[in-house]
Every structure is written in C-alpha cells, then in structure tokens.
Amino acid sequence: MTQKKNAIKATRTRQQAREWLRRQGKSVPQFCRETGLDEQAVYDLLNGRSAGKIGKSHRAAVALGLKLPPPES
16 A cells, blocks of 8 residues: 555644643744744644634744645645
8 A cells, every 4th residue: 555645744732732832942932923923823722722723823823833834736
C-alpha cells in the first residue's frame, strides 16, 4: 500500500501547543510578534475560549498547529 502524497498531519491539543511554545522558549507575546498574530486570539485559543474557526483566530490556530492549514487551490 502506498502513502498518499498529501497525508494529513496530526494536529496539537491546546496543552500540546502550550508545551510546544515552552520547548521553544517563547512566550505568547514573543510568538505573536514573530508571526504577526493577534495576542488575544492566541490566548483565547490556548485557554479554550475560541475554536479558531474564522479570521484572526483561525490563522492563530493554524500557526499553533491546532488546525490544519486550508487546502491549496
């Protein structure tokens, strides 16, 4: 059986995203400055107040690995 070319990557949980930031030695504000993301959107995602479905929160969810990026057209 062959692997699909566009295999689905595993996503992170909120806790795994926090650990990922910690392992990189980055605070949320630093991560946001480096990626150009909205700090409140990132905090809302990490604290479970946002699902990251649209706009700023979706971009943040993709950057944190909580969601897969949209398929390329």
